[in-house]
Amino acid sequence: MARLVMKFGGTSVANIERIKNVARHVKREIDAGHEVAVVVSAMSGKTNELVGWCRETAVLYDPREYDAIVASGEQVTSGLLAIALKDMGIPARSWQGWQLPVSTDDAHGSARILSVNGDEIVARFGEGREVAVIAGFQGMHEASGRITTLGRGGSDTSAVAVAAAIKADRCDIYTDVDGVYTTDPRIVPKAKRLDKVAFEEMLEMASLGAKVLQVRSVEMAMVHKVRTFVRSSFTDPDAPELKTAGDPPGTLICDEEEIVESEVVTGIAFARDEAQVSIRRVPDKPGIAANVFVPLADANINVDMIVQNVSAEGFTDITFTVPTADFERAKAALAPVKAEIGFGTIEGATDVVKISIIGIGMRSHAGVAARAFKALSERGINIRAISTSEIKISVLIDAAYTELAVRTLHSVYGLDA
Amino acid sequence: MARLVMKFGGTSVANIERIKNVARHVKREIDAGHEVAVVVSAMSGKTNELVGWCRETAVLYDPREYDAIVASGEQVTSGLLAIALKDMGIPARSWQGWQLPVSTDDAHGSARILSVNGDEIVARFGEGREVAVIAGFQGMHEASGRITTLGRGGSDTSAVAVAAAIKADRCDIYTDVDGVYTTDPRIVPKAKRLDKVAFEEMLEMASLGAKVLQVRSVEMAMVHKVRTFVRSSFTDPDAPELKTAGDPPGTLICDEEEIVESEVVTGIAFARDEAQVSIRRVPDKPGIAANVFVPLADANINVDMIVQNVSAEGFTDITFTVPTADFERAKAALAPVKAEIGFGTIEGATDVVKISIIGIGMRSHAGVAARAFKALSERGINIRAISTSEIKISVLIDAAYTELAVRTLHSVYGLDA
Numbered sequence: 001m002a003r004l005v006m007k008f009g010g011t012s013v014a015n016i017e018r019i020k021n022v023a024r025h026v027k028r029e030i031d032a033g034h035e036v037a038v039v040v041s042a043m044s045g046k047t048n049e050l051v052g053w054c055r056e057t058a059v060l061y062d063p064r065e066y067d068a069i070v071a072s073g074e075q076v077t078s079g080l081l082a083i084a085l086k087d088m089g090i091p092a093r094s095w096q097g098w099q100l101p102v103s104t105d106d107a108h109g110s111a112r113i114l115s116v117n118g119d120e121i122v123a124r125f126g127e128g129r130e131v132a133v134i135a136g137f138q139g140m141h142e143a144s145g146r147i148t149t150l151g152r153g154g155s156d157t158s159a160v161a162v163a164a165a166i167k168a169d170r171c172d173i174y175t176d177v178d179g180v181y182t183t184d185p186r187i188v189p190k191a192k193r194l195d196k197v198a199f200e201e202m203l204e205m206a207s208l209g210a211k212v213l214q215v216r217s218v219e220m221a222m223v224h225k226v227r228t229f230v231r232s233s234f235t236d237p238d239a240p241e242l243k244t245a246g247d248p249p250g251t252l253i254c255d256e257e258e259i260v261e262s263e264v265v266t267g268i269a270f271a272r273d274e275a276q277v278s279i280r281r282v283p284d285k286p287g288i289a290a291n292v293f294v295p296l297a298d299a300n301i302n303v304d305m306i307v308q309n310v311s312a313e314g315f316t317d318i319t320f321t322v323p324t325a326d327f328e329r330a331k332a333a334l335a336p337v338k339a340e341i342g343f344g345t346i347e348g349a350t351d352v353v354k355i356s357i358i359g360i361g362m363r364s365h366a367g368v369a370a371r372a373f374k375a376l377s378e379r380g381i382n383i384r385a386i387s388t389s390e391i392k393i394s395v396l397i398d399a400a401y402t403e404l405a406v407r408t409l410h411s412v413y414g415l416d417a
Numbered sequence: 418m419a420r421l422v423m424k425f426g427g428t429s430v431a432n433i434e435r436i437k438n439v440a441r442h443v444k445r446e447i448d449a450g451h452e453v454a455v456v457v458s459a460m461s462g463k464t465n466e467l468v469g470w471c472r473e474t475a476v477l478y479d480p481r482e483y484d485a486i487v488a489s490g491e492q493v494t495s496g497l498l499a500i501a502l503k504d505m506g507i508p509a510r511s512w513q514g515w516q517l518p519v520s521t522d523d524a525h526g527s528a529r530i531l532s533v534n535g536d537e538i539v540a541r542f543g544e545g546r547e548v549a550v551i552a553g554f555q556g557m558h559e560a561s562g563r564i565t566t567l568g569r570g571g572s573d574t575s576a577v578a579v580a581a582a583i584k585a586d587r588c589d590i591y592t593d594v595d596g597v598y599t600t601d602p603r604i605v606p607k608a609k610r611l612d613k614v615a616f617e618e619m620l621e622m623a624s625l626g627a628k629v630l631q632v633r634s635v636e637m638a639m640v641h642k643v644r645t646f647v648r649s650s651f652t653d654p655d656a657p658e659l660k661t662a663g664d665p666p667g668t669l670i671c672d673e674e675e676i677v678e679s680e681v682v683t684g685i686a687f688a689r690d691e692a693q694v695s696i697r698r699v700p701d702k703p704g705i706a707a708n709v710f711v712p713l714a715d716a717n718i719n720v721d722m723i724v725q726n727v728s729a730e731g732f733t734d735i736t737f738t739v740p741t742a743d744f745e746r747a748k749a750a751l752a753p754v755k756a757e758i759g760f761g762t763i764e765g766a767t768d769v770v771k772i773s774i775i776g777i778g779m780r781s782h783a784g785v786a787a788r789a790f791k792a793l794s795e796r797g798i799n800i801r802a803i804s805t806s807e808i809k810i811s812v813l814i815d816a817a818y819t820e821l822a823v824r825t826l827h828s829v830y831g832l833d834a
Contacts, residue, residue, distance in 0.1 A: 016470060016473040019474065050493065054496075057436065057497050057500045057504065058501065058503070059504075061504075062499065062510075064510070065497075065500045065503075065510070065511055066500075068496040068511050068513070069493050072489035072490075072493050075485060075486070075488075075492070076467065076486050078485070079483070079485040080470055080486060083475050083478040083479060086475070086478075086479055087474065087475035087476075093481070093482070098515070145516055147513075
């Protein structure tokens with residue numbers, strides 16, 4: 001017997017037929033003797049409809065009201081799934097965020113989970129193995145007693161937080177893909193599904209646009225060591241391969257200790273929606289980086305890659321990337337401080353892509369970066385900027401070379417199936 | 418300054434444009450210096466959609482889940498109206514049933530309100546006259562912490578209960594008619610809108626199918642002496658006549674003491690969906706009525722009018738009415754006890770109508786019933802059965818004569834405009 005959290009997203013509960021299909025997935029696990037808590041999103045499209053109504057009512061709407069309105073979507077699906085389960089003879093009840101409660105801070109619209117009280121869920125596992133069907137994406141700010149939401153994709157985070165609270169053996173994320181791949185299969189048909197990925201690797205992949213899991217949910221899984229399993233909700237719930245003792249198809253995101261033989265490189269990720277900003281001839285004196293990035297932070301612009309080289313003749317260049325949508329705003333934010341900082345010019349480009357080579361194994365292997373640079377060079381791909389971390393090498397290149405670069409690197413590191 | 422509850426039904430909040438119109442109605446009262454709590458229903462059609470999903474998921478669904486699902490409709494409109502009000506510069510916040518709380522029993526799907534905590538609403542009136550926007554139709558069963566709903570039309574009851582809790586001067590029910598009429602204007606074009614109706618009279622009218630207010634809300638208004646004002650939500654919120662000191666158009670349901678000059682007859686109501694059942698030659702001995710009506714109660718059949726005459730030669734006839742939909746079931750419920758009771762035959766008819774003459778003034782006036790019987794007789798309308806209460810005379814007649822009888826009585830009692 002295991003204790004499982006099963007999370008189903010909006011497309012998996014888009015209509016009553018699919019909700020019944022989800023119930024069959026749950027039944028399979030119950031029949032196998034497991035204790036199950038389910039976390040559901042709103043029916044796909046429903047959240048957009050509710051958000052649309054808020055916007056139609058007022059341009060500037062109170063985020064506390066927005067949360068009360070938008071949280072109703074998950075309220076509906078949690079109730080419907082509980083009904084579907086009971087109709088199959090499985091004891092079940094729905095839980096709204098405020099009922100457990102899922103306690104959050106009061107950052108309405110993008111609240112952070114502070115704690116989840118799973119006592120009642122666990123008690124009811126004991127009394128007849130009742131399935132808990134939990135409305136994802138939502139919580140309550142306890143001091144004010146108001147409903148909060150976690151921001152888009154927040155149901156993943158709900159699921160991981162519930163799994164941590166009830167000490168689940170595994171958190172299964174059912175989604176419209178059957179796992180995490182070495183890269184985007186639409187670009188590299190030979191991309192392979194990974195059996196296991198370390199939390200740290202998944203964190204890099206998630207933040208780089210592998211849209212399988214919300215970044216925050218991976219962070220939370222890493223902190224609480226929640227084994228998180230990405231798998232498909234569109235397989236037949238009663239398929240024989242899901243009922244055998246072996247591992248079902250999918251990708252387990254887990255502690256690196258559980259990965260016996262780490263590959264040097266696990267995957268190639270890319271992010272298209274970043275723009276490059278370069279500030280030329282910045283006088284190299286203490287505090288200069290702060291002078292550049294404080295105005296950007298004040299303008300609420302999220303800076304990603306930052307590259308500053310060792311200065312020559314008292315001047316240096318600083319390059320960084322921002323979301324493409326913020327490109328013009330970033331340049332505008334820096335214009336007023338040009339004299340103060342005393343830099344030369346601002347340059348930039350929006351037709352760039354950031355490509356990242358990710359792998360825990362590269363910590364203990366030399367020459368990983370060199371192989372990338374050589375391979376890209378041989379294809380005539382110019383590297384605009386480079387930045388690295390312990391488990392990641394990122395290069396900024398012209399967007400036109402995206403597919404070529406991804407395929408080249410995928411092949412170089414032996415990831416092709 | 419007055420303290421008001423304003424209640425808006427589903428058609429009044431059917432879309433964002435109408436919700437903004439509701440906000441203008443609220444603004445008018447705020448501008449006039451009043452303290453305002455608003456109770457809203459779900460957007461029209463939304464509750465039906467949610468109920469439909471429950472039914473599609475399972476034939477027999479858990480009413481606790483049904484309540485959690487269906488209550489989401491009012492959750493959305495309360496949030497949207499709060500947004501619309503704030504957009505007009507009016508301080509406002511939404512309240513779900515569980516947030517105040519509105520405490521109910523655990524009869525899920527048709528729960529009764531036990532108490533409403535209005536302390537927070539009143540406190541916020543004091544701090545900057547914040548408008549409370551309350552999700553109608555819903556509450557919480559405190560012991561289980563689960564959401565309950567009050568049954569169809571329950572938002573009227575929510576509004577009256579909130580008005581009682583905050584000691585409102587008036588509870589305004591905004592609806593798609595502009596008040597309570599002496600009878601159905603579709604049958605009698607000369608029907609007049611009543612300025613004032615006593616609680617007891619309204620109770621008779623509501624239970625007789627004048628579908629303006631839910632019966633339970635009138636009961637609650639009577640018990641707590643909540644002055645309830647029925648008015649139109651489709652007038653221009655900024656119409657000059659709504660801003661003058663005089664009474665706006667509508668009908669006030671109030672204590673009879675507030676009605677200076679009672680009319681003898683206030684209105685003519687009718688109920689088409691009743692069927693007549695007559696049991697012939699019932700041996701007249703103690704306990705016989707119980708023997709007849711206990712089997713009907715066991716079958717959950719709601720009996721309305723009951724007529725039993727003084728017996729002759731040891732036998733009597735008993736006539737009663739049931740909802741037309743339950744006619745066959747009522748006869749079937751009595752068949753097994755025929756021998757035990759020892760009655761002769763069961764007869765009945767579904768093509769009947771119950772017409773009622775209602776008026777608090779008839780308590781102190783003689784001859785009110787006689788005038789009705791004479792007038793109906795002159796038109797050749799046969800009376801099948803008669804029952805009376807202190808403030809009501811009901812006659813059962815053939816359905817074909819409905820309109821003729823209503824018009825005749827409306828004219829006889831001087832109600833024509």
